[in-house]
Amino acid sequence: MFKIVRKEVLNPSVKLMEIEAPYVARKAQPGQFIIFRINEEGERVPLTIADYDRDRGTVTIIFQEVGKTTKMLGSLNEGDEILDFVGPLGVPSHLEGYRKAAVIGGGLGTAIAYPQAKKLHELGAEVDSIIGFRNRELVILEKEMKAVSDNLYITTDDGSYGQKGFVTEVLKDLLDQGKQYDLVIAIGPLVMMKAVSELTKKYGIKTIVSMNPIMIDGTGMCGGCRVTVDGKIRFACVDGPDFDGHLVDFDEAIRRQSMYRKEERQALEEYECRLRGVQNA
Amino acid sequence: MPNMSLNKTKMPEQDPNVRNRNFFEVALGYTEEMAIEEAKRCLQCKTKPCIEGCPVNINIPGFIKLVAEGRFEEAYDLVRESNALPAICGRVCPQETQCEMFCVRAKKGEAVGIGRLERFVADWYLANRKPKDEKAESNGIKVAVIGSGPAGLTCAGELAKMGYDVTVFEAFHVPGGVLMYGIPEFRLPKALVQKEIDVLKRLGVEIKTNMVIGKVLSLDELFEEGFEAIFIGTGAGLPNFLGIPGENLNGVYSANEFLTRINLMKAYRFPECDTPVKVGKNVAVVGGGNVAMDAARSAKRLGAENVYIVYRRSEAEMPARVEEVHHAREEGIIFRFLTNPVRIIGTEDGWVKGMECIEMELGEPDSSGRRRPVPKEGSNFIIDVDTVIVAIGQSPNPLVTSTTRDLETNRWGGIVVDEKTGATSKPGVFAGGDAVTGAATVILAMGAGKKAAKSIDRYLKSKREQSQEQK
Ligand SMILES: Cc1cc2nc3c(=O)[nH]c(=O)nc-3n(C[C@H](O)[C@H](O)[C@H](O)COP(=O)(O)OP(=O)(O)OC[C@H]3O[C@@H](n4cnc5c(N)ncnc54)[C@H](O)[C@@H]3O)c2cc1C
Numbered sequence: 087m088f089k090i091v092r093k094e095v096l097n098p099s100v101k102l103m104e105i106e107a108p109y110v111a112r113k114a115q116p117g118q119f120i121i122f123r124i125n126e127e128g129e130r131v132p133l134t135i136a137d138y139d140r141d142r143g144t145v146t147i148i149f150q151e152v153g154k155t156t157k158m159l160g161s162l163n164e165g166d167e168i169l170d171f172v173g174p175l176g177v178p179s180h181l182e183g184y185r186k187a188a189v190i191g192g193g194l195g196t197a198i199a200y201p202q203a204k205k206l207h208e209l210g211a212e213v214d215s216i217i218g219f220r221n222r223e224l225v226i227l228e229k230e231m232k233a234v235s236d237n238l239y240i241t242t243d244d245g246s247y248g249q250k251g252f253v254t255e256v257l258k259d260l261l262d263q264g265k266q267y268d269l270v271i272a273i274g275p276l277v278m279m280k281a282v283s284e285l286t287k288k289y290g291i292k293t294i295v296s297m298n299p300i301m302i303d304g305t306g307m308c309g310g311c312r313v314t315v316d317g318k319i320r321f322a323c324v325d326g327p328d329f330d331g332h333l334v335d336f337d338e339a340i341r342r343q344s345m346y347r348k349e350e351r352q353a354l355e356e357y358e359c360r361l362r363g364v365q366n367a
Numbered sequence: 368m369p370n371m372s373l374n375k376t377k378m379p380e381q382d383p384n385v386r387n388r389n390f391f392e393v394a395l396g397y398t399e400e401m402a403i404e405e406a407k408r409c410l411q412c413k414t415k416p417c418i419e420g421c422p423v424n425i426n427i428p429g430f431i432k433l434v435a436e437g438r439f440e441e442a443y444d445l446v447r448e449s450n451a452l453p454a455i456c457g458r459v460c461p462q463e464t465q466c467e468m469f470c471v472r473a474k475k476g477e478a479v480g481i482g483r484l485e486r487f488v489a490d491w492y493l494a495n496r497k498p499k500d501e502k503a504e505s506n507g508i509k510v511a512v513i514g515s516g517p518a519g520l521t522c523a524g525e526l527a528k529m530g531y532d533v534t535v536f537e538a539f540h541v542p543g544g545v546l547m548y549g550i551p552e553f554r555l556p557k558a559l560v561q562k563e564i565d566v567l568k569r570l571g572v573e574i575k576t577n578m579v580i581g582k583v584l585s586l587d588e589l590f591e592e593g594f595e596a597i598f599i600g601t602g603a604g605l606p607n608f609l610g611i612p613g614e615n616l617n618g619v620y621s622a623n624e625f626l627t628r629i630n631l632m633k634a635y636r637f638p639e640c641d642t643p644v645k646v647g648k649n650v651a652v653v654g655g656g657n658v659a660m661d662a663a664r665s666a667k668r669l670g671a672e673n674v675y676i677v678y679r680r681s682e683a684e685m686p687a688r689v690e691e692v693h694h695a696r697e698e699g700i701i702f703r704f705l706t707n708p709v710r711i712i713g714t715e716d717g718w719v720k721g722m723e724c725i726e727m728e729l730g731e732p733d734s735s736g737r738r739r740p741v742p743k744e745g746s747n748f749i750i751d752v753d754t755v756i757v758a759i760g761q762s763p764n765p766l767v768t769s770t771t772r773d774l775e776t777n778r779w780g781g782i783v784v785d786e787k788t789g790a791t792s793k794p795g796v797f798a799g800g801d802a803v804t805g806a807a808t809v810i811l812a813m814g815a816g817k818k819a820a821k822s823i824d825r826y827l828k829s830k831r832e833q834s835q836e837q838k
Pocket residue numbers: 119129130131132133134135148149150151152153154155156157194197198297298299300301302327343344345350351354
């Protein structure tokens with residue numbers, strides 16, 4: 087069992103939890119993830135390691151409540167325990183040797199991008215971060231990102247905070263102003279990572295994206311997480327999750343992401359229905 | 368008086384048209400009377416040819432005699448001396464090519480039902496007796512076992528019996544390996560696997576789940592933590608794909624993914640359990656081994672109307688057990704032999720809608736001695752399916768080997784070991800099971816685990832002696 091030692095609500099649908107998992111904390115690196123399972127009936131769900139504290143033996147996760155499992159996790163409190171928590175999985179990001187990087191986070195992707203921005207900053211790279219959200223209410227990790235960035239740009243789709251528009255527009259403006267980057271990291275919804283990759287390809291800048299296909303085991307055993315990179319099948323859980331954005335087949339990834347939409351909705355509806363039942367009883 | 372019936376005592380089974388809609392066990396097992404009746408078919412041959420066919424050398428006539436006399440508990444104890452997982456082996460061993468192939472009764476009529484009797488004594492024991500605490504006195508020496516499939520579990524059990532402090536590290540949330548995530552409930556009930564594992568735990572084996580070795584701890588770190596020897600039994604979990612167009616369409620699964628969703632994550636109980644699986648109306652399973660049969664029969668149980676096994680050679684070359692093929696047929700699985708897929712066809716939004724195949728014919732024998740299938744030019748046709756399950760084999764799991772530099776592997780990713788001892792190129796590290804041989808069988812994996820346990824004992828003893836001498 088793995089204990090929740092801290093819980094914070096970052097925005098109405100995004101929560102942060104610090105979990106006691108000494109073995110994982112000891113080895114965790116930016117770019118890696120964990121897989122958790124709440125209870126015996128639960129699904130195995132992957133989440134990025136947002137931070138870790140080797141001394142305290144804890145791992146921080148930040149998650150958006152999108153379906154049944156993440157909502158259930160969100161309903162747990164400090165002191166509660168979850169059944170399984172396995173990691174660190176995946177290949178750590180290679181961040182050494184870069185001088186000037188742009189780190190782009192779309193929505194929840196900001197949480198996944200944060201440890202990478204932090205590491206780049208620690209390694210002495212100049213970091214420009216661009217983070218985008220649908221509206222002001224959804225902005226997360228502004229303070230944390232600011233602390234590890236030389237420049238921080240914030241966008242909202244509706245203009246309620248920061249600049250109105252998409253992260254790609256800011257990146258394009260910066261590039262057109264003559265900013266030079268030797269690395270772009272883009273993490274967020276697939277469509278956003280696709281747009282950023284298309285843009286940076288024109289400018290010839292190396293771009294890393296973090297793929298988040300549906301996973302089960304996370305150890306290379308099922309092949310469910312396969313993505314096509316440079317025409318070859320790769321398993322995101324063991325070969326990734328970071329890949330060269332210019333080589334990823336995003337359209338295929340977008341199709342595969344939707345494979346269980348109907349079942350996910352069913353699971354969520356039944357869960358919420360049961361919750362209402364409990365509240366009404 | 369021996370029972371001279373030419374046929375095995377029949378084992379009751381669920382009706383095919385009932386069982387192909389549920390996940391309960393197909394074969395129901397012998398009653399005490401049936402077991403005694405079958406046991407009496409054994410001639411107690413002096414030469415004991417059957418034992419030679421068993422990779423772990425169970426004293427077959429010995430335990431069968433005890434069954435015939437109704438001394439079931441003693442029969443169990445005798446089996447357990449050589450085999451730590453008898454309820455499992457009695458069910459899934461390919462007996463027809465092992466112990467039963469050598470049985471003299473098979474010369475005329477059917478062999479003695481050795482597997483069925485082994486299953487009977489184990490089931491009888493688990494149902495009627497509480498497992499004993501058999502913890503040996505600890506010698507204080509720590510050994511690590513990576514992977515809790517049959518290889519790892521057997522090695523751990525043997526070492527625990529000798530007094531070693533054994534810790535098994537398992538990547539998944541439950542131990543058992545393929546026994547838990549691969550072989551379906553209707554052939555091998557998971558509660559029973561758990562019970563056999565509990566018997567092992569009573570020997571003092573500690574099992575740590577959720578530990579992916581290579582990621583959370585390296586082999587060298589295990590040594591630093593005080594483990595003096597390591598056994599690797601990480602299996603062959605890496606699924607192979609066909610390499611044909613359309614393989615990443617929605618609705619294409621590796622058999623591993625399909626079976627894991629169903630067995631380990633219990634997708635057949637969705638939405639009561641959270642993990643879903645999609646089974647269309649028409650399902651093609653590509654491959655001809657046990658894994659393909661399991662995937663096909665699972666698909667049928669989950670409601671598919673037509674399930675095809677698409678296999679590029681003919682029935683004679685199929686690697687699956689005869690009994691499983693027979694069961695699959697009874698349950699309504701449709702076999703398409705000498706057929707090979709060339710392309711999977713998708714709808715506009717990326718879902719499978721068909722599979723283009725080509726007819727094959729058998730040519731000259733290849734290196735495996737089986738006749739090589741060759742495509743018949745222009746014979747392409749399309750089968751109408753909405754799900755494709757790829758069951759063409761697995762390769763050794765690379766997580767440990769790719770993170771351990773001084774561990775030698777072969778071309779297929781198998782760990783190279785000394786055949787006699789199971790020792791790898793890295794001192795103090797031993798390996799066995801599918802991680803070494805590639806996908807094989809439960810009993811061979813167990814045999815390898817047992818052999819390695821003996822070598823580890825020898826290795827650690829000689830290490831002790833050397834350090835004594837130096838003092
Ligand atoms: C390597 C990796 C890192 C991730 N990191 C984070 C993170 O730090 N924070 C975060 O909020 N989310 C992260 N995700 C996504 C997160 O795993 C999904 O949001 C989660 O699985 C949803 O589960 P659910 O039951 O709540 O929703 P569901 O109802 O199951 O699904 C809702 C959405 O999540 C996707 N999804 C469902 N199951 C999985 C699965 N097993 N793996 C991946 N996606 C799935 C579906 O396609 C769907 O779009 C990550 C995914 C991966 C693969």
